[in-house]
Amino acid sequence: MSEGSGSFRPERRGEKVSLGHYLAVVGGKQLPFWWRSKFLAVPDDFSLLPTEQLWQTHDELTKSLHTKRSGNEPTQQAGKSSLLDSKVELTRRIYRSCTLCPLMCRTDRLNGETGRCGLKADARVFREGLLVSEEPFIVPTYELFLTGCNMRCKFCQAWEGVVRTDLGFKLTGSKLASTVERKSKRGALNIHFVGGEPTVNLLAVLVSLKSLKVPLPIVWNTNLFVTDEAMKLLDGVVDLFVADFKFGNDECAWEIGGVESYVATVQSNLLKASRIASLVIRHLVMPGHIECCLVPVVSWVAQTLPKVTFHLMLNYVPDWRAWSDKALSQRLSESERQMAKAIVKSTGLKRVLISE
Template structure:
């Protein structure tokens, strides 16, 4: 029913996905690539990572813009992908993108055919609806989340999403009660005080047992050149300030 009036994410486009596409531009699930990933957090590898095309964000600095902003890839029958997963040798299945949220109906079909007891990872921007969070309850073993922004203004200006803080804080709180969690935060140039600090403060208060990965690999991609403050790499001082603040908050930091 959600698919017919799509509200898997909080854009709530309410389109009939069997006939048209919403903001995410996802119709039939398109898998850009799938492979055993050794570049994720050490406790997760090798991770059988499924990259979907399409995303409900419009991040102007997206490093995967070639798949997030384009419908690029192939449709794999759910039963076939389930078989690939069962024999792939991964420690887990890592649903990512783009963004997995618009592809949830397909993912559920795959899992229906998957007989192996393999942990499931939801690798997401967490801008999904409450209805989606209810569907994920009991299915997902680990939420691998991307907590980008510390305020609504930056989220709207750089990723085109409204009410970011309310939605993402709510979903992190729900996910924190449902399963294990690793929260990733990508430090961005000129956004330490406005974004990194508030994100880390929220984690300290609301998800203190979650693992936190403070990431420094930002690089200006896609349309980052349109905004001077992010059209450069993060300098060492910016990353150090964010990392030291996380230590002050006594967060569970990953090496």
């Protein structure tokens, strides 16, 4: 999620290159992926299929979302079994031995067990509202902050919702449908799931989407520390990934975020995200972590995904456990801010946002 708010200044024009699908949905030229998934038929007995066969059916239908042009009409009557239903079923099966993220807790969340994320089957919203302090092409955005996370970043500003997963209200289809309808009338451009980490709440989100009647695009504000299975389930649901690339090396990821094998996982998922939806990559510059984190992050993005919109965030504020870390307990110095801007400028990235 966004660790801070501030003003946004486009450094270059041309977001349409990396935001094409999302902007087309907002402009009414395409339907959201999740909406189209509600009308792609699966066999009525899909829930009886072996998992491997169900994945095959799911993958073939998901691929068709990208190979067929999006029309203005659904391909079947509502109420029939759909691709979205198959995603619900596959996620429910994963919850019996959870492998949505690389921690591979394998807890039975359907029967009340919890892993690192602290979640069972339900999702809870600990904060929500129509916000205007995000990227300019996202706002106004209807943002839902979900409890629970698979990372434990020392500086997390949403830490209370991460460690207290019982906060807020239960996410349900009826609640989401009525609220989205109201927020849409007030100008919301999208439905924006944040955390914590929304992916570890995937089952409740998918079930809730089945009840929605307003085809707004889905924005997925994520750490992308998730598995291949999770990415396949998000394909055909998410219209815009707003993804944090937090750490430039695995040592900092472990020391600050509490996870291993971070860099390779996130880089792989960023590539996948860029192929299946629109993508924005965020990097929150941490004090004392210019060379070890910012430099490798921005270098990789410039070399690998040069057309993607990159959001350089210079609005770091220490919170939660950051006070125990000498560097993280400080704000960015002016020299660090100027250095970060110069580094990004030197890479030649063409679509850059800066928040200060």
